[in-house]
Amino acid sequence: xxxxxxxxxxxxxxxxxxxxPSVEQPLGExxxxxxxxxxxxxxxxxxxxxxxxEVNASTPVVESTLENVGxxxxxxxxxxxxxxxxxxxxxxxxxxxxPPFHMPVFVLTHHPRExxxxxxxxFHFVTDGIESALAQxxxxxxxxxxxxxxxxxxxxxxxxxxLIDEMLLSVVPVLLGGGTRLFDGLGALDPKLEPVxxxxxxxxxxxxxxxxx
Amino acid sequence: xxxxxxxxxxxxxxxxxxxxPSVEQPLGExxxxxxxxxxxxxxxxxxxxxxxxEVNASTPVVESTLENVGxxxxxxxxxxxxxxxxxxxxxxxxxxxxPPFHMPVFVLTHHPRExxxxxxxxFHFVTDGIESALAQxxxxxxxxxxxxxxxxxxxxxxxxxxLIDEMLLSVVPVLLGGGTRLFDGLGALDPKLEPVxxxxxxxxxxxxxxxxx
Numbered sequence: 001x002x003x004x005x006x007x008x009x010x011x012x013x014x015x016x017x018x019x020x021p022s023v024e025q026p027l028g029e030x031x032x033x034x035x036x037x038x039x040x041x042x043x044x045x046x047x048x049x050x051x052x053x054e055v056n057a058s059t060p061v062v063e064s065t066l067e068n069v070g071x072x073x074x075x076x077x078x079x080x081x082x083x084x085x086x087x088x089x090x091x092x093x094x095x096x097x098x099p100p101f102h103m104p105v106f107v108l109t110h111h112p113r114e115x116x117x118x119x120x121x122x123f124h125f126v127t128d129g130i131e132s133a134l135a136q137x138x139x140x141x142x143x144x145x146x147x148x149x150x151x152x153x154x155x156x157x158x159x160x161x162x163l164i165d166e167m168l169l170s171v172v173p174v175l176l177g178g179g180t181r182l183f184d185g186l187g188a189l190d191p192k193l194e195p196v197x198x199x200x201x202x203x204x205x206x207x208x209x210x211x212x213x
Numbered sequence: 214x215x216x217x218x219x220x221x222x223x224x225x226x227x228x229x230x231x232x233x234p235s236v237e238q239p240l241g242e243x244x245x246x247x248x249x250x251x252x253x254x255x256x257x258x259x260x261x262x263x264x265x266x267e268v269n270a271s272t273p274v275v276e277s278t279l280e281n282v283g284x285x286x287x288x289x290x291x292x293x294x295x296x297x298x299x300x301x302x303x304x305x306x307x308x309x310x311x312p313p314f315h316m317p318v319f320v321l322t323h324h325p326r327e328x329x330x331x332x333x334x335x336f337h338f339v340t341d342g343i344e345s346a347l348a349q350x351x352x353x354x355x356x357x358x359x360x361x362x363x364x365x366x367x368x369x370x371x372x373x374x375x376l377i378d379e380m381l382l383s384v385v386p387v388l389l390g391g392g393t394r395l396f397d398g399l400g401a402l403d404p405k406l407e408p409v410x411x412x413x414x415x416x417x418x419x420x421x422x423x424x425x426x
Contacts, residue, residue, distance in 0.1 A: 207411075
């Protein structure tokens with residue numbers, strides 16, 4: 001049974017992006033601190049076309065997020081951000097000509113658009129809601145799992161709908177003091193999330209949860 | 214060198230108490246879920262005068278919070294809550310005739326009051342601020358550490374002042390959706406907190422941090 005697996009980095013005070021995000025600073029003020037733990041890892045650099053990097057306790061965690069994944073889901077801001085909606089010349093997103101996904105990616109948006117092929121990644125734009133996007137992604141994943149990386153708004157919708165099977169929360173020991181909180185405006189979780197394990201790594205703590213169905 | 218050690222239970226969405234706390238429901242709506250992991254432990258029941266209880270991965274964590282502690286600090290709400298200020302008949306707090314502390318406890322308050330002796334615990338009421346309370350507690354601890362358990366408001370003051378040496382955050386996989394957030398209104402931490410370890414236990418994940426001085 002294909003699972004929906006969600007992973008995100010969060011500050012100790014619960015933010016997944018800092019205040020005042022912009023095209024220049026898509027993660028908001030201070031938001032890049034949430035991802036410093038991953039940028040230095042060989043396991044992250046290699047699929048992003050960069051050399052070098054280190055191996056530490058986060059390495060198997062990052063590798064596991066890529067294992068047995070056949071399709072990805074993301075929100076529109078994670079695809080491209082910017083002032084939108086797309087105009088005459090469609091914005092091609094943050095990801096450049098060789099996005100690191102190498103799989104079909106389903107982008108939740110309100111603006112219909114033809115699929116966009118970039119290297120080995122094809123972005124599909126879904127306008128009829130999270131359940132349709134998940135069904136399309138599962139179909140494309142062909143038995144493998146579907147990965148959801150954010151942003152917060154889309155993740156909240158999937159959490160509220162009880163559709164997330166596994167969650168990896170990488171907690172970074174900084175306070176952003178403002179920005180976008182992952183868990184804002186959610187009631188009690190149904191199904192509940194139960195902790196599976198916790199992994200201490202340099203500059204980050206990885207918490208794994210799974211839905212208690 | 215005596216350390217200030219802070220421990221608290223927090224929901225995944227960052228709350229240390231639920232909404233609408235009252236004398237009947239001091240932890241707010243749903244707040245008791247934050248402490249279910251501890252109430253069943255023999256390591257918690259025994260010092261609270263209750264029998265039975267289980268031993269699991271949380272046991273050494275709870276035991277460690279009591280080791281080498283010579284005095285405790287708390288906010289006024291954690292001492293007694295209620296509609297305050299104290300009237301003609303001083304409110305004697307939540308803790309009954311045999312509080313579980315068995316050590317001097319320094320209560321931050323705006324209302325001067327004589328010390329209150331209860332069993333082996335003496336509550337001292339400090340009105341001249343967090344630094345004075347910490348100095349008095351360290352003095353009373355006589356070389357051992359000082360323990361801070363909350364509430365959120367006092368903990369935030371100590372965090373903001375950079376006075377916390379160690380923090381144990383017990384993260385419970387529930388969302389409260391409202392209430393008192395531990396990390397509200399704090400800027401960047403100085404000194405920073407660095408993760409020390411993470412312990413996965415039934416129904417809770419314990420994250421340990423220490424100040425990077």
